[in-house]
Amino acid sequence: GHENERERLIMEKDAVIQELASLESQLASSETQINTLTDVLDEQKSKVSSIKQEYDQAESELNQSRAKMKECDSQISRIVKDQHKLQQKLSDANVERKKMENEVKRMEMEQKDCSLKVDKLVEKHGWIAAEKQLFGKSGTDYDFSSRDTNEARKELEHLQAEQAGLEKRVNKKVMAMFEKAEDEFNDLISKKNIIEN
Structure with missing residues (x-):
């Protein structure tokens, strides 16, 4: 029995060994695998990094490009605005x-109309051509700046009132004076109007 037991133990020992x-x-194979995987992992980590x-x-770079695009967009819209403004100015200038x-x-x-009117007046009133050089000269009948037409009108009105009073007791001398003054005034006004118009 001892022999059998010994043999069994030897066999067990061999099996355990x-x-x-x-x-x-x-274990050695696993360690090799672990080392290989560690290497692969390190490589992957380096790749990821x-x-x-x-x-x-x-x-x-993308953000920089976006910022540049934004800047370009705002520049473009500024240029378009400026273009619109210039267009408006141009069209205003054209209207003007x-x-x-x-x-x-x-x-x-x-001017043509006035020239025609002047020609017609010269044709109609012979005295204009003859006395044209006196127009506006001081001391002449045509120096309208020194003659107050309002004063002349007042004088005429005064004489008209006087004439109305005198008409009842007709004084031929006063009447003649009045008529002369009235004619002179009317002549003066008509000449002034002709020249001014």
């Missing part, structure tokens, strides 16, 4: 130019 050797071999760096740089052209035309027409 074999198992231990197998486990040691497995490098990719993150690239991503951060790309994001920063047309107004001025029309005004010039109107004045040219008026």
Whole structure:
């Protein structure tokens, strides 16, 4: 019985030794795998870090580009605004130019009209051509600046009132004086009106 027991124990011991050797071999293999995986993991970490760096740089560049685009947009809208303003100024200037052209035309027409009127007046009233050089000269009948038409009108009205009073006891001398003054006044006014118009 002892012999059998001993053999059994030897067999068990051998089996344990074999198992231990197998486990040691497995452990060594596992360690190799772990080392390999650690290397791979380190490599991946380094890749991730490098990719993150690239991503951060790309994001920063993108943000810069966006900022530039924004700046360009605001510049474009400023330029468009300026263009609109200039367009408005240009169209205002055109309107003003047309107004001025029309005004010039109107004045040219008026000038022609006045020239025609003057020609007709000269044709109609012979004395204008003869006395034209006296117009506006001081000391002549045509020096309207020194003669007050209001005064002349008052004088005429005064004489008219006097005449009305005298009409009942007709004084031929006063009547003749009055008529002369009235004729002179009317002549003066008509000449003034002709020249001024």
